[in-house]
Structure formats: C-alpha cells, structure tokens
Amino acid sequence: MSDEDLDQDAMAAAWGAALDDTDEVDEEALDGLDSDMAAQWAAMVGDPEEDGEGDQGGSERILNQDEIDNLLGFDLDERSLNDTSGLRAIINSAMVSYERLPMLEVVYDRLVRLLTTSLRNFTSDNVEVSLDTISSMRFGDYLNSIPLPAMLAVYRAVQWDNLALITIDSGLIYGIVDILLGGRSSPAVRVEGRPYTTIETTLVSRMVEVILKDSETAFQPLYPVKFELERLETNPRFATIARPANAAIVVRLRIDMEDRGGRVEILLPYSTLEPIRHLLLQGFMGEKFGRDPIWEGHLANEIWNTEVPLDVVLDEFEVPLHKIMNLEVGQTLPMTCSASDPVQLRSSGINLSKGFVGQSNGKMALKLKGGLEEPVMAPEPLLTEQG
Numbered sequence: 001m002s003d004e005d006l007d008q009d010a011m012a013a014a015w016g017a018a019l020d021d022t023d024e025v026d027e028e029a030l031d032g033l034d035s036d037m038a039a040q041w042a043a044m045v046g047d048p049e050e051d052g053e054g055d056q057g058g059s060e061r062i063l064n065q066d067e068i069d070n071l072l073g074f075d076l077d078e079r080s081l082n083d084t085s086g087l088r089a090i091i092n093s094a095m096v097s098y099e100r101l102p103m104l105e106v107v108y109d110r111l112v113r114l115l116t117t118s119l120r121n122f123t124s125d126n127v128e129v130s131l132d133t134i135s136s137m138r139f140g141d142y143l144n145s146i147p148l149p150a151m152l153a154v155y156r157a158v159q160w161d162n163l164a165l166i167t168i169d170s171g172l173i174y175g176i177v178d179i180l181l182g183g184r185s186s187p188a189v190r191v192e193g194r195p196y197t198t199i200e201t202t203l204v205s206r207m208v209e210v211i212l213k214d215s216e217t218a219f220q221p222l223y224p225v226k227f228e229l230e231r232l233e234t235n236p237r238f239a240t241i242a243r244p245a246n247a248a249i250v251v252r253l254r255i256d257m258e259d260r261g262g263r264v265e266i267l268l269p270y271s272t273l274e275p276i277r278h279l280l281l282q283g284f285m286g287e288k289f290g291r292d293p294i295w296e297g298h299l300a301n302e303i304w305n306t307e308v309p310l311d312v313v314l315d316e317f318e319v320p321l322h323k324i325m326n327l328e329v330g331q332t333l334p335m336t337c338s339a340s341d342p343v344q345l346r347s348s349g350i351n352l353s354k355g356f357v358g359q360s361n362g363k364m365a366l367k368l369k370g371g372l373e374e375p376v377m378a379p380e381p382l383l384t385e386q387g
Contacts, residue, residue, distance in 0.1 A: 101249075101273070101280035103222060105134055108251050108266075111218040115253070118210050123179045125257050132252040132263075140244025142267060143236040151196065151232055152239040153208045158226040162272040163241040166208055172255055172262020177203050179257060201232055208232075211264065223276045242269040249273070312357065312366055313344040342369050 112131050119127040146152075151173055153166040177200050196204075212227040219225050233239040242248065251266040273280065315337040337343075342354040345366065355368040 101277070103280045103282060104249065104273075107218045107222060108134065111214055112253065114214040114217055115211060118214050119207075119255065122207065122210050123176070123257065125179055128256045130254045130256075132254050134249065134251050136247055136249050138244065139240075139242045139246045139248045139267070139269060142248060142250060143240070143244075146236050148236075149196075149234065150236075151201070151204055151234055152236060153205070153229060154231050154233065154239055154241060155208075155212055155227050155229045157272055158228060159223070160225060160272055160275045162269070163230070164227075164269070164272050165239060165241060165267040166211060167265040167267070168204060168208070169262045169264075171260070172264065173200060173204055175257055175260035175262060176207055178260070196234060205229065205232055211266075215266075222279055242271065246271065308347050310352075311346045313346050314357075 108131060112129050116127060116129045119129065146167055147169060149170045151168045153168070154163060155166065156163055173196070180203050181199075208229055212229060216225060216227055246269055248267050248269045251268070253264040253266070255261050255264060315335040317336065319333075340356075343357055343366070344351055345353045345355060345368070351373055353368050353370060353372050355366045358365050358367060
C-alpha cells in the first residue's frame, strides 16, 4: 500500500468522525427545537377539551369561504336574481311582492280573456293568449334582461299621471307583420342585423293600441283609466321611465298564432300603481270586483234587526248658561211651539223625519208626516288665524 493510499484512508476516517460528531450535535439541537415548538403550538392551540370550553367562553371561530358565501347569499355555481338566502334575501325583502296586490292578478286575468278575442278580430287568425307569470323586480334588472332585438312601447296612464312599458319580442313582431300582410302558410323568417322598417313599426303600434284598449276595459270595474301610447323604442336605454333601483311589476303574456307567436311583457312601476294601491289591496270574490253578496246579505240582515234609539224633539231654544245653572223646582220654561205643530224625530243627533204626537191604545204615539229625510251632518267649524 502506498503512502498516498494511507493518507486518503486517514482523511476519510477523520471526516467520518467529524460527521458523526456533527450528527449527534444536530440531533440534540433539533430535539430541543422540536420540543420548544411543540410547547408553543400546544399553548396556542390548546387541548381539544379546553377548546370546547373556550368556545363557550367567547373564543372566535373563523368562517371558511363556503360559509361566507352562504351568509352573503352568493352561489358561484348558480347565480340567480331570485336568491332567497343570506344578506341578498334581506335586501330583496324590501321589494314589495305582487302577491300583496291580489286584485292586479284578477285584472290581468281578465285582460287575457279580452285580448284573446280582440287579437282574433285584429289578425283574422286563431290566436291564443296565456298569462305566464306576474313577478316583481327592479327596473334596471328588467332592462338588462330584455332580449334584443325587441320593440318597447312607452305609454301613459292619464288619470294616474305616470308611465308604463310594453315589450314585444322579435318573434311576435315578425309573426304579426307576416299575418297582417297576408302570410298564412310558413312561419315568419327572422332577419338579423337590420332595424325595423316603418311598415313593421306601424303595424306593431296598431297591435299595441289594441292591447292598451283592452287594458282600459280590464281596469274599468276597478278604476277608470285612459292609456295613451307615447312612442316606440328599439333601444332599452331610451325607454327609461323609472330609476334603475325602483321596483316594478312585470306581467308576461304568451301569444300563440298556430305555428307563430311570441311574448308580450307589461311593466308597471309601483309609482304608477300608487294612486290605486288601496283598490288593489282589496280581496276578490265572484265576478263582482271586491264585492261579496253573502257578506252583504248578512250585514243587511244585522242592520235590519239593530235597535236604534229615537228621540222626539218638541222644541229647541237657547238659554244662557247662568239661567240653566240657577234653575229651581217650580220654574217654567216657555216653548214657542203649539200642540198642532209637527215635532222632530231624531236619532244620535241626526234628523230623520217629522210627525205629530198623539195617543194609540193608551200609549204615546208619533204619526210620521213624510218619509225619511236625507241626513244633514253638522258642518265642521272653520279654523281661523288670530292676528
């Protein structure tokens, strides 16, 4: 063995000894560090049994992302405008639901029946009109949801002094134009990328006038109103009749004409319906808007059997208060009436009729001079300012 080999063996032995010493030192140091870190983690995390007691004592728990989304009412998989959970439900609860206006559904159910007959006469074709939904949503959300191309008719309710909106989709527009111009065999062909012509706009405006006329008839038993068409728009931005955050009622009608058809949507802002809100809140029974004949008969029967106190007034005159306070037994109050003058029949301060006092079968009696008088209520005192 050479000297070089001996030197390499000596160096390897020395390195091995040094590495062994280093490993021992590192293991001891790591063991010390591990024990210190474990003690710190145990102090921060604590025993599971102690955690249960700590939670009850007021420790905070961090929510994960799914719990935060559920709290806020957001769903990344399915986004819908009709969310009913979390903070979104609280925000949307401020919007009035159309179910609180029961008479509105009755009015538009009547409109469907009227519109079916009117559109059959208008198109000379078999037309079926159905009511899809009545829902409430914000005006800005509705404008963003309109599928284009479409035609929007802005009309005014004269008596309510406000505006409303009718949206007609492209399928119904082309179908109506095709039928009115003589097409009967094939469905209407939809031409993309071009504006509506003057003929199409004129024919659609005539159909809108038919819808408005039937809407007036549908509202007639509830409240007489006049609907006037103001303009037709193809851009939803030019049909803004309310603020984007305002609530509105959307009535969706489906019109089918054999193999053609489309959708008509009527939007009524709540500000438009505010003048007749008290009428829309009443109940509906039978075909008489808001009337119940059974309840009316029961009320009439109870009124007929009600006992009413009657007062017979011989005469009236004014006396100073100090004389009334000083009245004594034996004093006389002279009256200006005579025995032949008629007396006043009164109930609860309201004059009912006049008659003559007499006797019948040994009892005091009153013979009526005429029928019942119209009740005249005392006028309310006028408030005057004193300078």
